[in-house]
Amino acid sequence: MTARAISPEPAKATDRRPAGFDRRLIAPMILGAVLNPINSSMIAVALIPIGAAFGAPPSRTAWLVSALYLATAVGQPVVGRLVDRYGPRRLYLVGTALTGIAGVLGTVAPSLGVLVAARVLLGIGTCAGYPAAMSLLRHESRRTGQDNPGGVLTALAISAQTVSAVGPTLGGLLIGLGGWHTIFAVNIPLSAACLILGALRMPRTAPTTPGGGLDLPGMTLFAGLLSAVLLLLMNPRAGYLWLLPVAVAAGAGLVVRELRTADPFLDLRVLGGNLPLIATYARNLLTFTVSYAWLYGYTQWLEEGRGLSASTAGLILLPLFLTAIAVSALTGRRRGVRGKLLVGAGTQLAACGLLLVVGPASGTWLLVVVAMLAGVPQGLLGLANQNALYHQADPARIGSSAGLLRTFTYLGAMVAAAASAATFGPGADTAGLHALALVMLTSAVLLLLVVLVDRSLRRIGTPTDSTAPA
Incomplete structure (x- = not known):
């Protein structure tokens, strides 16, 4: 199925908002959308300190990662569909309020079990930000008659991808300042900022x-x-x-239900005929299997296998953040996505291969080079997949489609967590890192193959593409 064009609707004379894209929306959109990635990445440098505080091995602290991704993977498309039906403002405010509550609970958690519960609530609360942002983009496109005005989608992609890279650095600094509790406490002011900006700036829409x-x-x-x-x-x-x-029975029931209902949660008829969108979901799964295996596996190895502190491990990853920022800024406004995916997949392969040569005696320069190389796909792949989805998804279901894209992100994260647990065992040693690198290489190869066989990517960003970004 080809990408769908949006029928522009000119702004009404009575609309007090600007004739162009309402740039007051950018701050709440970006801040809400990054709540989940920043919490996903900060926890990477906190797993060892939290394990030490509660006397828990890596197999138990891994639930801090898995619990958030389980809640978010299930919740993103569900909340996205609610955004489609009831408007982005309502779900945005409820979700960010839950994020603040989760921050309080995590800050005062007396046990690992309560901390896991806080991560579940955090996953549910952060589900609304990204679907709400994508829905607002569509609303503004219809209001102004400009599709993706001002390159806002690029800014959204850059912020979401780069905050994942800066998370470990920020987390390491926060832990150095006030212990692991601070990575939960930071959600309290972030939630307050989202609530204030959302209430003041986001438009009210009729369900x-x-x-x-x-x-x-x-x-x-x-x-x-x-x-x-x-x-x-x-x-x-x-x-x-x-x-x-259980999964087979639920899946069969879902197919029967969605094919028979008039207004399904997942429109399987449309989704099944939209092969380019399905390919985008597959690429996102493979992209983030590697990305999160890298984030959690490499970070834990830096602390245990290389013997670095949490704050030093965060600083070692800083070049990844800087490289991702630079790559995204340089390529973000380029309309095509296929070139970004090819370069991103190729550099991902190289970065994973380089992991096979690092060890306890590796110099700091090599660790920095590895992080810099990993920053290239970090800045390209998520951005390209998000742009592809914007062109391929049904405009009336942009919230649930965007949520489902995040679901595949967290499916990749769960695969990565399972691979990390299987390869590291009781500790994050160098042999486990090398075994994990082989898993990552396999995913990177599959990603490159999916890009190569998807011919529809050539059409995105061409003059004949009616939804090409401005």
């Missing part, structure tokens, strides 16, 4: 209420399917194989 109503059974079946799959990924052992028939 859309198609005759079919909200597809609660479809959402429930989707949540059951994804939860079973993710729990099995987190526990790939014989004792958890009972989750497999």
Whole structure:
């Protein structure tokens, strides 16, 4: 299926907002969208200190990663569909309020179990930011008659991708200042800023209420399917194989339900015919399998295998952040996505290969070079996949489509977490890092193959593409 064009709707004379894109929306959009990535990445340098504080091995602290991704992977498309139906403002305010509550709970958590619960609530609360931002872009496009005005989608992509890289550095500095509690406490002022900006600047929109109503059974079946799959990924052992028939049953029920209902949560007919969008979801899964295996695996190895402190490990990763910023800034406004995906996949392969030669005696210069090389795909791949989705998704379902893109992001993160747990075992040693690097190389090769066979990517950003970014 080809990308859908949007029928422009000129701004009404009574609309008090600017004739062009309302730039007052940029701050709440970006701040809300980065809440999840920054919490995903900051925790990487906190796993060892938290484990020491509660006497928990890596196999237990891994739940701090898995719990957030389980909640977010299930919640993103569900909340995205609610955004499509009830408007971005309502869901944005509720979600960011929950994020602040989770920050308070995590700051005062007396046990690892309470900390895991705080991460679950944090995952649910941060679900609204990204779908709301993508929905606002579509709303502004219809209002102004300009598709993707001012390159705002590029700014959104740059912020989301680069904050993932700066997270470990920020987390390391915060831990150095006030202990691991600070990476939860930082959500309190961030939530307050989102609530104030969202309440003051985001437009009120009337809910859309198609005759079919909200597809609660479809959402429930989707949540059951994804939860079973993710729990099995987190526990790939014989004792958890009972989750497999649960996943199959939930999946079969979801297909039957969505094909029969008038207003489905997931429009499988449209999705099944939109092969370019399905390919984008697959690329996102592979991209973030490597990205998060790198983030968690390399960071834990720097602390345990290389013997660095949390703050020093964060500083070692700073070149990754700087490189990602530079690459995104230089390429962000280029309309094509295929070139970005090819270069990103190629450099990802090289970076993963370089992991095979690092060890406990590796010099700091080599560790910095590895981080710099990893920053190139960090700045290219997520940006390209997000731009591709903007062109390929049904405009009426941009919230749920964007949420599903994030679901595949966190599926990749869960695969990465499972691979890290399997390869590191009781400790993050160099042999485990090299085994993890082989898993990452496999995913990187598959990513490159998916890019090469997808011919539809050539059309995005060409003069014939009616949804090309401004």
